Amino acid sequence: MQIKRYEALSINEGMAKIKDELGPDAIILSNKRLKGEKGSFVEMVAARDNCCTSISSLSNIKNKSSELAILNRDEVFFPFRTEIDQLKVLMMDTRRKADIQSELTELKETLNALFDILGIQKNGNISAHLSKIYYHFISIGISRQSAFQIVEELKSNYSQKDLEDYNNLLKIAEGIIRRYIATCYKDITKKKVISFVGPAGSGKTTTLAKLAAQYLFGDKLDIGILTTDTYRIGATEQLRIYADIMGLPLKLICKKEEFKESLDEFGEKDIILIDTPGKSYRDEDYLLGLRELFTVEPSIEKNLILDITADRENMIETAEKFSIIDYDNIIFTKLDQANNFGSIYNIIDYAGKPVFYITNGQNVPQDLEEVGPGRLARLIVKNTMLNMDSES
Ligand SMILES: Nc1nc2c(ncn2[C@@H]2O[C@H](COP(=O)(O)OP(=O)(O)O)[C@@H](O)[C@H]2O)c(=O)[nH]1
Ligand SMILES: [Mg+2]
Structure with a gap:
């Protein structure tokens, strides 16, 4: 194999030199534009080897002509046309x-x-x-x-x-x-199916467990728990532990048909609580799937769980995207970790939905509080959970 280095002002000029000296079967090993004392030039390294792609065959990719055509810019880049x-x-x-x-x-x-x-x-x-x-x-x-x-x-x-x-x-x-602030009261006189939807990690499962304990120990109601969050590793385990501690039945739902069956099986329960998986609100398929699931039983109450430590734009976008499932109430979580409660007002103002509960800690069941408009307004304005009376 014969290898040679060429300098030229343009690729065309270099190609012409290579063709003259090495003939049409030469192959180009590299070409670089460099800066020299007299300005920029092209450095080309070419070789002649019978078994490799030649200049002529390269040009033939575009044009089947057997003649060596001097490659112009388009021809050099032709193989990458689609990518470009x-x-x-x-x-x-x-x-x-x-x-x-x-x-x-x-x-x-x-x-x-x-x-x-x-x-x-x-x-x-x-x-x-x-x-x-x-x-x-x-x-x-x-x-x-x-x-x-x-x-x-x-x-x-x-x-x-x-x-x-x-x-x-x-x-x-x-x-x-x-x-x-719209009002929303806990009504234990009616049989209720309550679901929890929202982004991953917003506190759906924890809030469900807190509420289950309140209904069970406080209101002495008969509770059943369903979860559709079956494909995330560990998600069911977390809920199973809570259900076992409280002695509550838990059913896992993988398909829409099982959802109806499980609701029927829990027909005698006073309250059925439903946990759902959380994914990014940007995942439209997930939101549509959730909406489809809820068509099984239109009376299901849907609570959107929002973590108030998320940034303002993110919360508004979440509230907006989840409106596809027409949620009934909002539950704000992690107030114990938030510096500012103003975003609660922004969301209320944007969504116009009642706030059902707020949560302020990881402890189940105590860190859950039912809030009325008065308490919530004061909490927002004072920007603290401390030293508040329980007026609502
Ligand atoms: N500090 C604090 N942590 C919370 C609160 N609610 C939930 N968490 C924590 O947030 C994390 C995610 O909660 P989880 O219920 O699994 O969220 P899910 O993915 O929406 O079901 C867990 O570590 C919970 O303990 C809260 O009110 N305050
Ligand atoms: Mg969960």
Whole structure:
């Protein structure tokens, strides 16, 4: 085999040199564009070997002509045409998305600035307390838009006397928030089938166990537990341990048909609790599957379990995606780990669904609390679980 290195200004020129010296059967081992003293040039290494792909056969991939055609750029890249085209589309798409994303971010920032200006404006006799309230709400995680709306409402609700006292104003704001919270009460007089849906790790199984214990030991009801979370390793074990400790029957459901059968078998129970697997809310098949499953028994109450330590956008998106199954209530979990309770208000404001329970710890069954609108509003405004009376 004869190997030789060539320098040329372009690939075409290099190819011509190689063809002249090594003939049409030469093969190109490498080609690189390099920078030299006089500018950039192409370094090509070629070899002549009868058993390898020759320049002529390379060019024949595109054009069956037996003549050696000097390869132009298109011909060099021809074997990768599809990949290059796909890459181009991908790059265009990414750039488009990035453009939209940055425009949205810019728009959001502009809106935020606008809300800030409106929220803190001091016109006439409007007290500085109002802007303090606006900033307090933002600091606890309430969106700027909602904080602005609350302050706007507050403006038409205060009296001159209220203006002098920040705490008075805050109390009025709490009342405004309270009005937005729909009520939902635990009703043990009716037979109920209660399911728990939500993202993985949000606390569905733990909350189910807490509620099962309350119904069992507190309300002395007859409970049955079903779970459709059968394909995740360990998921059934966790629930089985809780069921065994409480002496409750647990049925595993793998198919839709078994769901109906199991509901019928638990026909005598006062309460049937249903655990479901949690997957990403971005998995549409999972959400559609869940919706399909619930068609078996339309009266099933669906509780969306939301971990409030998740970020605001993520929670809103979860609430939005799960609306495909038309959930009835929301249960907020992990309040013990959260720094800000404002996102509770954002979700309530967005989804307009009642809040059934909040959970504030891993202990089963104690870390579960039924909350009414009053308690929840105060909890949001004070941004703490501590020193609260149980008014609801
Ligand atoms: N700190 C805290 N942890 C919780 C709470 N609720 C659930 N967890 C924990 O969150 C993790 C996931 O809970 P799990 O019930 O398995 O979530 P699932 O995947 O939705 O069923 C477990 O370690 C639970 O102990 C809560 O209110 N506070
Ligand atoms: Mg679970």
